[in-house]
Amino acid sequence: MLRYTLKRLLSLMISLAIASLVIFAVIEVAPGDPASFMLGINAQEDTLAALRAELGLDQSKLQRYLGWVAGMLQGDFGTSYQYRTPVAQMIGDRLWVSLPLAIYALTLSTLIAFPAGIYAAARRGKAGDIGVMGATQIGVAIPNFWFAMMLVLVFAINLRWFSAGGFAGWDKGTFAALKSLTLPAIALALPQAAILARVMRSALLDVMGEDFMRTARAKGLTRAQALRRHGLRNAMIPVLTILGLQLSFLLAGGIIIEQVFYLPGLGRLIFQSISARDLIVVESVTMLLVFAVIVVNFLVDLAYAAVDPRLRART
Amino acid sequence: MSRTLILGGALSVLVVLAALTSFIWTPFEHTAMNIPAKLQTPNGTHWFGTDHFGRDMFSMIMVGARTSIAVAFVAVGIGIGLGVPLGLWAAARQGGWVDEVIMRGNDLIFAFPSLVIAILITAIFGAGAINAIIAIGIFNIPVFARVTRGGALPIWAREFILAARVAGKGAARISYEHVLPNIANLLIVQATIQFSLGILAEAALSYVGLGAQPPTPSWGRMLADAQTLVSIAPHMALVPGFAIILTVLGLNLLGDGLRDALDPKLRVAGV
Numbered sequence: 165m166l167r168y169t170l171k172r173l174l175s176l177m178i179s180l181a182i183a184s185l186v187i188f189a190v191i192e193v194a195p196g197d198p199a200s201f202m203l204g205i206n207a208q209e210d211t212l213a214a215l216r217a218e219l220g221l222d223q224s225k226l227q228r229y230l231g232w233v234a235g236m237l238q239g240d241f242g243t244s245y246q247y248r249t250p251v252a253q254m255i256g257d258r259l260w261v262s263l264p265l266a267i268y269a270l271t272l273s274t275l276i277a278f279p280a281g282i283y284a285a286a287r288r289g290k291a292g293d294i295g296v297m298g299a300t301q302i303g304v305a306i307p308n309f310w311f312a313m314m315l316v317l318v319f320a321i322n323l324r325w326f327s328a329g330g331f332a333g334w335d336k337g338t339f340a341a342l343k344s345l346t347l348p349a350i351a352l353a354l355p356q357a358a359i360l361a362r363v364m365r366s367a368l369l370d371v372m373g374e375d376f377m378r379t380a381r382a383k384g385l386t387r388a389q390a391l392r393r394h395g396l397r398n399a400m401i402p403v404l405t406i407l408g409l410q411l412s413f414l415l416a417g418g419i420i421i422e423q424v425f426y427l428p429g430l431g432r433l434i435f436q437s438i439s440a441r442d443l444i445v446v447e448s449v450t451m452l453l454v455f456a457v458i459v460v461n462f463l464v465d466l467a468y469a470a471v472d473p474r475l476r477a478r479t
Numbered sequence: 480m481s482r483t484l485i486l487g488g489a490l491s492v493l494v495v496l497a498a499l500t501s502f503i504w505t506p507f508e509h510t511a512m513n514i515p516a517k518l519q520t521p522n523g524t525h526w527f528g529t530d531h532f533g534r535d536m537f538s539m540i541m542v543g544a545r546t547s548i549a550v551a552f553v554a555v556g557i558g559i560g561l562g563v564p565l566g567l568w569a570a571a572r573q574g575g576w577v578d579e580v581i582m583r584g585n586d587l588i589f590a591f592p593s594l595v596i597a598i599l600i601t602a603i604f605g606a607g608a609i610n611a612i613i614a615i616g617i618f619n620i621p622v623f624a625r626v627t628r629g630g631a632l633p634i635w636a637r638e639f640i641l642a643a644r645v646a647g648k649g650a651a652r653i654s655y656e657h658v659l660p661n662i663a664n665l666l667i668v669q670a671t672i673q674f675s676l677g678i679l680a681e682a683a684l685s686y687v688g689l690g691a692q693p694p695t696p697s698w699g700r701m702l703a704d705a706q707t708l709v710s711i712a713p714h715m716a717l718v719p720g721f722a723i724i725l726t727v728l729g730l731n732l733l734g735d736g737l738r739d740a741l742d743p744k745l746r747v748a749g750v
Contacts, residue, residue, distance in 0.1 A: 305727035416592030
C-alpha cells in the first residue's frame, strides 16, 4: 500500500506541475496587457511602465512562473490587479459560497439518486424501472442553467417561496444562507442525480448477478436483506468514483449556475476577472479548481486501493 | 429494432432535417425584426411565438439547430481525428513509454474542469463559434483516445493480429486494417454521446455570451435573451429549452439504441 501511495503521489505531483505550466502558458499568450487595460488607452508610457513594474509584469516569464508557483506553495496566490487585494483572500470569501453550494447539491443528488437507483434495480424490467430510467434520460438531457431559469420562474416569480437570485450571506443566519442556495443547489443536483441513479442501478445489477449474492439468498436471507448486507457495499465502489468526480465537477460546474442566480462564488469571480483582464485571479482560481479535481481523484484512488487490494497491483 | 433506437433516431433526424431545411426555407427571415409583433405566444402565424424583437422563434430555432449541430459535429471530429490515432498508437505500444505518455496526458486533460477551461479559452481568444469548437473539441480528444485504447487492447491479443504480424504487417497497418474496423461500433456509440454533450456545452457557452456571435442564432443565446423576460414571456425560455432537451435526449437514446443493436452482449447486462 505504501509503494502504491508513493507512486500515485509522484504522479499527482507531476500532474500538478504540468497543469500549472499549461495554465500559465494559456494566460501568458492571452492578448491584452493588464496594465494598459487598467489605465485606459490614454495612459502615459512611463506610468504604464511603473505599473508594470509594480505588478511584476516586467520580469521574465520564467521568473514570474516560478514566483507564482512558489507563492502558491506558501498560500500566497498573488495580488489582484484590479482590487489590489490578496487573491487568496478573494478566493477564501468566494469559497464560502461555492463549497457549501457544491456540498448541498451533492447531498441533494445523493438523496434523490440512491433511492431511485436502488428502486430501479430492485424492479428491473418492470414499470417502476422503466419509469425511473426514462426520468434519468430526460434528467441528463436538461441543461442545468435552463432548469435554473425554470425554477426561478416557478418558485421565485410565481410562488414567491425563494428569492430569484443573490446570496443572503452567512451572517444572516444559516437558514437564510441555505435558503438562498436552495434553488441553485437543486438546479445543479438534478442532472447529477440522473447520472448517479443510472450508475447506482447498473452497479447493483452487476452485483446481483454475483455468486455471493446467491449464497446469501441460499443461507436464508430475503432479497432485501441480501441487497442491504452484501449488495450495496459491493456496488458502492463505482458509485463512489462518480461521487468523487461529481464533487469536483460541482465546484467548477457552478460557474454558470452562479451566473444565473448572481451568486458571489468562484464562478462569478472567474467571469468578472476575465472581463477585467485580472489575469492573476483567473490563473490562481483555475489552478485551485484543477488542484481540487486532481486531489479528489487521488483520494478516491487511494480509498479504492484500501478497499480492494487487487487495484494496487494493477497500476 | 428497439423502441429506444427508433425514438432516438427519429428525434435526431428531425433536428438534422430542421437544420438542413433552414438553408433553403424558414417560415420567416430569422433576423427580421417586427417590433409590433413582439413577445407573441405560439400561434398560427408564429408557431413558436416571437421574441422581444418580434423575430419568429420557429425560424430562429431552425437556424440555431445549424449552429448547435455544426459546433458539436466539428468538435467530435477533432476528438476522433486526434483521439483515435493516439489511442491506436497507445494500444500498439501497450506498456511502453508512448502508451504511458499518452495515457498520462489524457488523465491530465480529464483533470481540468472542462467548462472552466472552455470559458477561459473563449474569453481569452475571443468569443465565437470557432473558439467554442476548439474549446469543446480539446476535451473530446482524451475521451476518444481512452475508448480507442480500451477497445483496441483486447483486439491486439487475438489470433488474427498474430497472423497479420506473421504476414509482415507493421503496427500502423495492423491498427488501421484490423483493429480499427473491430472497434468502429464502440466509436460510433461514443461519438453519439460526445455529440450530445457537445450540444449541451455549446448551449452553455453561448448562454454566457461566449459562443456564436449575433446575428448567428444559437439556442444558448436565445435562452440568455429570455432570462430577463422569463416572467412575462415564458415561451422565450421554454422553446429553446425544449429544443436542446429533445435534441440531447434524441442523441442519447440513439447512442443507447445503437450500442444495444451493435453489441448484443450488453443487452443482457442491462446497462
